[in-house]
Amino acid sequence: xxxxxxxxxxxxxxxxxxxxxxxxxxxxxxxxxxxxxxxxxxxxxxxxxxxxxxxxxxxxxxxxxxxxxxxxxxxxxxxxxxxxxxxxxxxxxxxxxxxxxxxxxxxxxxxxxxxxxxxxxxxxxxxxxxxxxxxxxxxxxxxxxxxxxxxxxxxxxxxxxxxxxxxxxxxxxxxxxxxxxxxxxxxxxxxxxxxxxxxxxxxxxxxxxxxxxxxxxxxxxxxxxxxxxxxxxxxxxxxxxxxxxxxxxxxxxxxxxx
Amino acid sequence: xxxxxxxxxxxxxxxxxxxxxxxxxxxxxxxxxxxxxxxxxxxxxxxxxxxxxxxxxxxxxx
Numbered sequence: 001x002x003x004x005x006x007x008x009x010x011x012x013x014x015x016x017x018x019x020x021x022x023x024x025x026x027x028x029x030x031x032x033x034x035x036x037x038x039x040x041x042x043x044x045x046x047x048x049x050x051x052x053x054x055x056x057x058x059x060x061x062x063x064x065x066x067x068x069x070x071x072x073x074x075x076x077x078x079x080x081x082x083x084x085x086x087x088x089x090x091x092x093x094x095x096x097x098x099x100x101x102x103x104x105x106x107x108x109x110x111x112x113x114x115x116x117x118x119x120x121x122x123x124x125x126x127x128x129x130x131x132x133x134x135x136x137x138x139x140x141x142x143x144x145x146x147x148x149x150x151x152x153x154x155x156x157x158x159x160x161x162x163x164x165x166x167x168x169x170x171x172x173x174x175x176x177x178x179x180x181x182x183x184x185x186x187x188x189x190x191x192x193x194x195x196x197x198x199x200x201x202x203x204x205x206x207x208x209x210x211x212x213x214x215x216x217x218x219x220x221x222x223x224x225x226x227x228x229x230x231x232x233x234x235x236x237x238x239x240x241x242x243x244x245x246x247x248x249x250x251x252x253x254x255x256x257x258x
Numbered sequence: 259x260x261x262x263x264x265x266x267x268x269x270x271x272x273x274x275x276x277x278x279x280x281x282x283x284x285x286x287x288x289x290x291x292x293x294x295x296x297x298x299x300x301x302x303x304x305x306x307x308x309x310x311x312x313x314x315x316x317x318x319x320x
Binding site for chain 1: 264265266267268269270271272273274275276277278279280
């Protein structure tokens with residue numbers, strides 16, 4: 001998958017790839033090396049949703065990790081699941097969830113006791129930092145936990161990406177004012193600083209400049225998110241519907257205290 | 259949150275972030291005397307670095 005022919009779930013290199021229909025189609029057409037890279041990206045994108053689904057199915061941490069490995073190794077990779085996906089028949093994640101459910105049904109309790117770490121650890125959750133392992137909301141159904149995990153993973157990845165882009169472009173202040181003024185309050189952190197406070201902290205002359213930076217980062221966030229979602233639906237016209245669908249999914253769970 | 263670090267979003271937090279993408283810029287809140295919740299004047303939202311909106315996926319490249 002990567003250079004050493006391994007895929008370690010969790011995006012250990014800081015990248016977190018999105019499953020895109022074109023990528024899925026690429027899996028159907030590219031050479032073996034290309035397929036490996038693309039399949040690795042898909043595994044990275046979907047192991048958390050699969051794991052959360054299995055936890056909400058009643059499996060404990062180790063069993064859920066084991067079965068997640070088994071699903072991606074035996075079904076997604078072994079049975080070339082991605083190559084069987086048809087973009088015209090619905091969302092890829094819905095297809096994957098149905099396949100996961102079938103897999104769980106087909107695996108007997110005794111069989112689950114077998115460790116599924118594949119030879120060469122082609123797909124491995126072993127060694128992941130505990131912080132990387134999501135803890136699904138116990139009030140969610142397995143299906144809802146799967147979709148929640150997918151939606152939050154996409155958003156977390158978008159945040160990482162735009163932060164990285166602004167910092168690498170030497171525009172860290174753009175990111176910082178967005179983080180302090182917009183993201184922090186959303187994450188339940190301290191009360192947002194005033195514009196004059198941000199001006200003083202970041203040595204910016206006018207509050208209007210802060211406002212402008214925030215608007216710019218919001219636009220960036222919007223563009224990157226829409227781009228990600230665009231690649232998971234069949235047409236650009238479906239992006240808005242996908243956003244509202246995700247908001248609907250995420251609102252199925254009441255806010256939890258911080 | 260660290261540089262390029264992990265963001266652990268809860269569902270309601272993720273929904274609020276999605277609202278940024280769904281609804282555009284959030285409406286300005288009433289401006290307090292100390293400047294909190296400013297800018298109240300929508301005109302102040304006009305970006306200094308305003309650019310024409312590029313196609314999705316290539317916007318506002320920093």
